Amino acid sequence: MLYLEKHTIITTVLRNIAVLSDLLPLILFIFFARSKKNIGLRVAFYIVVFSAFINLFVLSNRQAREYTFLIGRITTLFEYSLLSLLFFNIIVSKAFKKGMIAVTVLIGAYLLYDLFSAVNNSFDSVPSGITSLVFLIYCIFYLFERVNDPTSLFLYSSPVFWVVVALIIYSAGTFFPFIYAQSHMKEDQFISEYDLIHDVLYIFKNILLACAMLVNDKTLKSPYATTKKK
Amino acid sequence: MILLQITNQPGPLNISGVLFFGTMGMLALAIGLVLFIIFHQRRVIRYQLQLKEMEEEQQKILLNASIRWQEEERQRIAADLHDDAGPLLATARLYLNENLVKQDINTQLQAIYNAKQIIDDTIQLIRNISHSLMPPTLKNFGLESAVNDLFQKISGSGSMNASSRFHDYRQRLRPEQELLVFRVIQELVNNILKHSNASFIHVTQNYNEDKFFIRLHHDGRGITQADVERLNKSALGLGLKNIQSRARVLHAKIDFEKDMSQTYYKVTLEVPVEEYEMIT
Numbered sequence: 255m256l257y258l259e260k261h262t263i264i265t266t267v268l269r270n271i272a273v274l275s276d277l278l279p280l281i282l283f284i285f286f287a288r289s290k291k292n293i294g295l296r297v298a299f300y301i302v303v304f305s306a307f308i309n310l311f312v313l314s315n316r317q318a319r320e321y322t323f324l325i326g327r328i329t330t331l332f333e334y335s336l337l338s339l340l341f342f343n344i345i346v347s348k349a350f351k352k353g354m355i356a357v358t359v360l361i362g363a364y365l366l367y368d369l370f371s372a373v374n375n376s377f378d379s380v381p382s383g384i385t386s387l388v389f390l391i392y393c394i395f396y397l398f399e400r401v402n403d404p405t406s407l408f409l410y411s412s413p414v415f416w417v418v419v420a421l422i423i424y425s426a427g428t429f430f431p432f433i434y435a436q437s438h439m440k441e442d443q444f445i446s447e448y449d450l451i452h453d454v455l456y457i458f459k460n461i462l463l464a465c466a467m468l469v470n471d472k473t474l475k476s477p478y479a480t481t482k483k484k
Numbered sequence: 485m486i487l488l489q490i491t492n493q494p495g496p497l498n499i500s501g502v503l504f505f506g507t508m509g510m511l512a513l514a515i516g517l518v519l520f521i522i523f524h525q526r527r528v529i530r531y532q533l534q535l536k537e538m539e540e541e542q543q544k545i546l547l548n549a550s551i552r553w554q555e556e557e558r559q560r561i562a563a564d565l566h567d568d569a570g571p572l573l574a575t576a577r578l579y580l581n582e583n584l585v586k587q588d589i590n591t592q593l594q595a596i597y598n599a600k601q602i603i604d605d606t607i608q609l610i611r612n613i614s615h616s617l618m619p620p621t622l623k624n625f626g627l628e629s630a631v632n633d634l635f636q637k638i639s640g641s642g643s644m645n646a647s648s649r650f651h652d653y654r655q656r657l658r659p660e661q662e663l664l665v666f667r668v669i670q671e672l673v674n675n676i677l678k679h680s681n682a683s684f685i686h687v688t689q690n691y692n693e694d695k696f697f698i699r700l701h702h703d704g705r706g707i708t709q710a711d712v713e714r715l716n717k718s719a720l721g722l723g724l725k726n727i728q729s730r731a732r733v734l735h736a737k738i739d740f741e742k743d744m745s746q747t748y749y750k751v752t753l754e755v756p757v758e759e760y761e762m763i764t
Contacts, residue, residue, distance in 0.1 A: 390514075397521050409525045419518050426514035430506035438499055447500060451507055 265446055268453040273313065275460035276306035282467035289471035294414035297340040298463045301333055324369075327378045331365045334385045337421065338362075341392040344414050346399055354392070361388060379436035386425040386432060393422040416466030424459040428452055545716065546732070549725030556722075561613060568609050576602040619666070627662045628653050631669055631687060638673070638685070646673075648687040657696065657757065664730045665698060665755065668738075671723050671730075672700055672751055680704025680749075691757075698753040706749025709740050 283290070283299045290296070308325055312318050318325070338358045345351060361384060368381050396418055400406050409415050431448045438444040579599040584592055622630035628650040635646035656662065669687065676682050682704025690697040707715075715721035716728070731738045736755040743750050 394517065397517065401521055401524055404528070408529065410522060422514045422518065423511065426510035427507055429510050430503050434499060434503065441499070444499055444503075447503055451503065 261446055265449050265453070268457070269449065272453040272456045272460075273306075273309045275457045276302050276309065278460055279463040279467050280306065282464050287467045289413055289469075292413050292471050293340060293343045294412075294417040295466060297336050298417045298420075298466060300336055302460070302463060304329065304332055323375060323377055327365075327369045327372070327381065330378055330381050330385055331362075331369060334361065334365060334388075337389060337392075340414075340417070341396065344418075345392070345396055346403075347395075350395060357388060361385065377432075377435040377439050379433055382432040382435075383429065386429045389421055389425045390429075393418050393425070397422075411469060411471075413466040413469045413471055416462055416469060420459045420462035420466065423462065424455050427455040427458075542716065546725055546729045549722050550729050552722055553726045561617075564609070564613050569606050572602050572606045572609065576606070618663075622662060622666050623659070626653070626656045627666055628689070630662075630666050634670065634673065635685070635687070638677070644677070644682065645684040646686075647684075648689075650689040652691040653689055657755075661734060661755065661757075664734050665696075665753065668727050668730050668753060669698065669700070671727050675723050676702050676704060676706075680706055694757055696755040696757045698755075700751045700753075701743070701748045703748050706742070706751075707740050708742055708749075712740050 279298060279302045283295060283302075287295055308329060312322060312325065338354065342351060342354055342358075345354070364384070365381050368378060372378065400409050400415075428451065431451050434444070435448060439448075576599040579595040579602070584595055587595070619630050619633070621633045628648075631648045631650075635648050638644055638646040657665065673685060676685055680702055682702040685700065685702045688697075688699045688701075690699070712721075712724060712728075715724055727738065731753065734755050736753055738754070739750075739752045741750050741752075742748070
């Protein structure tokens, strides 16, 4: 009993911190970001604004809690659209971009279909899992491109890099909880573990996004190589 | 198999295990990837810095070589003026001193004649110095004539057979480019005369697309690119460093190699030339 009580306290504290952690990148973007026009920062900002709004809306409105899963689906669709746009802008390879368009259209259609057809009292495990996997692939390809580009120096001095790191860690960490959520959401122990993992990663993601907001977007180029456009 | 065993276990424990290990595994992979990228970048940066340092070092060596060459050239001119022109003019002055008016007319005429001879010699000497600084043939008639002129002089000495052939030089390079190319050829020929013990030198010129080529063959003891790189790191090879310095100004590539037949040594100078850079 005591263990469960302690666990609940930890989960509640973590949830509150997670909700408040949205404010960190928001404040930093509004007051301290030096590269407000950077596409990575803008996308991160819109996602955080949306998440903060949803969190506040659900926490403050009892009726809204009945539609948590529907809101979750809308969030997935919104994040997927914005992040696809981000990757479309930061990835250089034209061939990969063509593939991205096809994948975005297909998955976008599936997400819309799922939004309108799925039962609203179940977690969107399949859409969340698919989008997490797609983001992981995009992130890995983006990092692969940067490593292969001899002109990009000091990769970590770019805000986009920190946004991508935040995304890769969040997507990788939440992949399994998302996959299992639909079938185990009614089990108390699963919910507490899900909350624990998700909230920790959510806080971590917001910290990394806050780092991105503080990075000055300097395009440091090597003088020893020419930029290759693929 | 492991997954099957895990899923066969009863109740919520197996899900906890999958969640724990799955999440940890994914996180480890993601963090590992990010760390790999960061360390790789740092290694690349370190490598680029080393490259930059090496280039700066190379620039410094070339600059020093260029300064030393300039100093040597100045010393040579100073020596020519001091040792040759100076005594000649002093002698002429001796002939034309104030006592000359007290001499008889024949002595005066003889002294004036001697002074005139000496002044003529001095003029010739100064002309030679001036020509060595800027060959008039190069200025007036272009690179082809200047190289032919130089090679005729070498051949005329009888010690070596020197010939040149310009295949496509209807359009001249810009004057400053011509001078730099001529100086490179001069320095190469000078090195061959000094060190190679060759019996012939042959220079060919070609123009291909947007590149101007000069190829120099000789049958003496030559050097290859590896020797050039070795000499670049040492204090020796001032002439070679000057050649490279000039090639750099021209944005040209210079290659020292042995001919396919392994009999001759070959030096190729490849100068990129834009259409607008050429004058008719």
